[in-house]
Amino acid sequence: VRLGDVARIELGLVEDRTFFRGNQEPMVGIGVIRQSTSNTIDVADRVKALTAKINPGLPDGMAIKESYDASVFVQASINEVYTTLFVSIVCVVFVIYMFLGSFRVMIIPAVTVPVSLTATFIAMYAFGFSVNLLTLLALVLAIGLVVDDAIVVLENIVRRIQEKGETPLVAAYRGARQVGFAVIATTLVLIAVFVPITFLEGDLGRLFTEFALTIAAAVAFSSLVALTLSTMLASKMLTPSTSRPTRLVETVNNVFRSARKRYRKNLVKAVRAPKKVLLAFAALVALSAVFFVNINQEFAPSEDRGAFFLIVNGPEGASFEYISEYMTEIESRLMPFVEAGEINRLLVRAPRAFGSIEQFNSGIAIVILTDWSERRSAWDIMGDVSKKLSDLPGVRSFPVMRQGLGGGTGKPVQFVLGGSTYEELAQWSETLLAKINEDNPGLVGVDTDYKQTRPQIDFVVDYDRAADLGVTISEIGRTLETMMGGRRVTTFLDKGEEYDVIVEGERSEQTSFDDIQNIYVRSDRSGELIPISNLLSITEYGAADQLSRFNRVRAITIDASLADGYSLGEALTYLNGLVDEHLPDEAIVDYKGESRNFMSSGDSILFVFLLGLAVVFLVLAAQFESFVHPFIILATVPLTIGGGLFGLMITGQSLNIYSQIGLIMLVGLAAKNGILIVEFANQLRDVGYRFNRAILSASVIRLRPIVMTGLTTIAGSIPLILASGAGAETRLVIGTVIFFGVLASTLLTIFLVPLLYTLLARNTGSPEDVTRQLEAELPAATRARGG
Secondary structure (H helix, E strand, O other), X not given: OOHHHHOOOOOOOOOOOOEEXXXXXXXXXXXXXXXXXXXXXXXXXXXXXXXXXXXXHOOXXXXXXXXXXXXXXXXXXXXXXXXXXXXXXXXXXXXXXXXXXXXXXXXXXXXHHHHHXXXXXXXXXXXXXXXXXXXXXXXXXXXXXXXXXXXXXXXXXXXXXXXXXXXXXXXXXXXXXXXHHHHHHHHHHHHHHHHHHHHOOHHHHHHHHHHHHHHHHHHHHHHHHHHHHHHHHHHHHOOOOOOOOOHHHHHHHHHXXXXXXXXXXXXXXXXXXXXXXXXXXXXXXXHHXXXXXXXXXXXXXXXXXXXXXXXEEOOOOOOHHHHHHHHHHHHHHHHHHHHOOOEEEEEEEEOOOOOOOOOOOEEEEEEEEOXXXXXXXXXXXXXXXXXXHOOOOOOEEEEEEOOOOOOOOOOOEEEEEEEOOHHHHHHXXXXXXXXXXXXXXXXXXXXXXXXXXXXXXXXXXXXXXXXXXXXXXXXXXXXXXXXXXXXXXXXXXXXXXXXXXXXXXXXXXXXXXXXXXXOEEEOOOOOOEEEHHHOEEEEEEEEOOOOOEEOOEEEEEEXXXXXXOXXXXXXXXXXHHHHHHHOOOXXXXXXXXXXXXXXXXXXXXXXXXXXXXXXXXXXXXXXXXXXXXXXXHHOOHHHHHXXXXXXXHHOOOOEOHHHHHXXXXXXXXXXXXXXXXXXXXXXXXXXXXXXXXXXXXXXXXXXXXXXXXXXXXHHHHHHHHOOOOOXXXXXXXXXXXXXXXXXXXXXHHHHHHHHHHHHHOOOOOOHHHHHHHHHHHHHHHHHHHHO
């Protein structure tokens, strides 16, 4: 008997129950996945070049078209950051010009920007960093920082020329020496703030390590440039005439002179009424705590990444025909978005799985949107898509935006319940789902990964009867596998390629239990064909598709998306509250995906923040040779942090990994103003100024560089706040923190630092005290040795 007499032999697909369409046109999808160490944009460019090379040689009517391309968002974000970088430079240079009043003078601090950034690129190359979104964001933030040291040095030189009548050369020499300590101190503080960020663990640590070290390198180089190149340029380019303000900025200078007089009067009043100022300080700190408690918390801001995924799930055990019908309906409902120009490509696939497909009850639509400038927000489009599909009775669909950090497509809420048995876990999950349905604060598409609804069929073999008839168990199992499913039996070669040989039953005879009556097995004893139905019974039941474990514990995961205005932190707090209230103590709670990143990042950022604060305190203590002066300087940190939190609250933004990094930056920025005042007050005391006069004069004299450096940092953050296009959400949140934090620091620390210095530092000395003591004791020690 030939095989062709009893079987139909054909060269075909392993699985033909799939479809893939783009804008309703049948297609074949080809996916390209980059290796972990490769560059996304480089891979995409090479694929596009190869596509352009292959297309001319394809048959008529066939072409390779670009569909989903992850590099589009990356490239667009980088282009936006380049634009932001340029605008930041312009804003910072303009602020410098408005205060200094001369293009010749403006060039001196402005030149630190290209020099410092070029040196930073050299450091990035040495560190092995790439030019990516985070390193470019670091450079944008560094724009306002790298000019600060040069401004402090230049302002002091100009002041000495104007007030003391020194020549530019002498003023440059003495002025740089006078503020050199403050410049080095602020640089070390900023570096001390950023370096602890490298202690973040996991992917988050690897990403933000590049961010932190890039800023640290830029700040270090800017300090070097300020004390060398800027000082040299000032000695060559400044003249008494260039040091005077021009008509263009006369108004600015007049306003500042008037503000400085009012500041002096108000500062005297504040020092004379310390209780009122300290009470106001305590009230602002308490208000900052209120801001912190009431701000929504999440792992990362929601980004419009230019594409989103529509996940579709049908009933367990649903057929390919069933899901195909629904996917076609979904496709037709979404095509008006394509016609309206908001969706560029609509890719639809069923089933969702790739490779060896065992389930056909799922589908996916990949929605590639048009350019950011040509459409609404992706979140608005996703909301409209959800509404259009909400009345589909046989499937559940929910849109998901690909995550920025981590890159996953899962729902943001992934709440894991662990326990001893799946039966117990199922009861617990049902309890939570019931409570969520009673009072849902903002969870969308709530689901679990444990559903006892997948149809299961058990073939129970009668071992005794099979043995009596001479049929082996392996023969029964192999026959059922072949006829009811399929089995790979061997391979064959064709034109150098190896293919599987698959033996399977006709699908038309696998639709009901009655079809098993037509399957026979041969008895080894008698050689007769025996109906397999005589040797087994059939049991049908529902069971879970999979039994999951998490951290080696039996687990069920509850996942959900979030409604607009409802944060991940609120969702997890709500679910934990339900567990505490309705589940027994032995219930184990854990997290997956973005929820796990959110929970772990909070502890990591807190550790980094406290470590940075401790390192800054120790650095200042070593430089000032005192524990009192660092305390005075860092006492302004709560006010600065409060300003950043206030900005987040009034703009409706969240506390996330980017805003937390911004808050850490504010520690160094807040300390900078205090260093300028405290260090100069110590210098004035060293030259014989009385205590009260020293702190008052230091505060008034240092007001100008404090305001200038504060405004340049604010100016550098404005383009981040006004950002649009790809990646604007992350730039906005960190820009908001810097803008409001530095504004609060500039306005409030100029009063708090002098007051605390007056109250706490009266009996302290300065680093020069030890020098004077040594100079006084050396002659006596020399005479004693000579004697």
